[in-house]
Amino acid sequence: MSSLRCTHCGEESLETGFILDTGQSASGFAEWVEGPLQRGVLGGAKIFRRPKWEIDAYRCRHCHHLELFANHPA
Numbered sequence: 001m002s003s004l005r006c007t008h009c010g011e012e013s014l015e016t017g018f019i020l021d022t023g024q025s026a027s028g029f030a031e032w033v034e035g036p037l038q039r040g041v042l043g044g045a046k047i048f049r050r051p052k053w054e055i056d057a058y059r060c061r062h063c064h065h066l067e068l069f070a071n072h073p074a
């Protein structure tokens with residue numbers, strides 16, 4: 001994905017990365033979940049049988065904007 005361009009400032013200097021999730025029983029990376037947020041009785045998000053995608057987060061070295069892509073099913 002070397003041709004990526006920052007949608008904020010237009011620079012092509014995007015660094016590859018991801019969004020860390022260190023919450024309890026977390027897998028270590030954040031995921032994008034299809035559909036609107038629904039909360040269970042304990043307040044947590046209900047994600048049972050919802051499609052989830054890994055998030056690629058590209059950081060612009062120039063303006064520090066983040067570009068997020070969800071290309072890979074989790």
Ligand SMILES: [Zn+2]
Pocket residue numbers: 006007008009010011060061062063064065
């Ligand atoms: Zn930028």
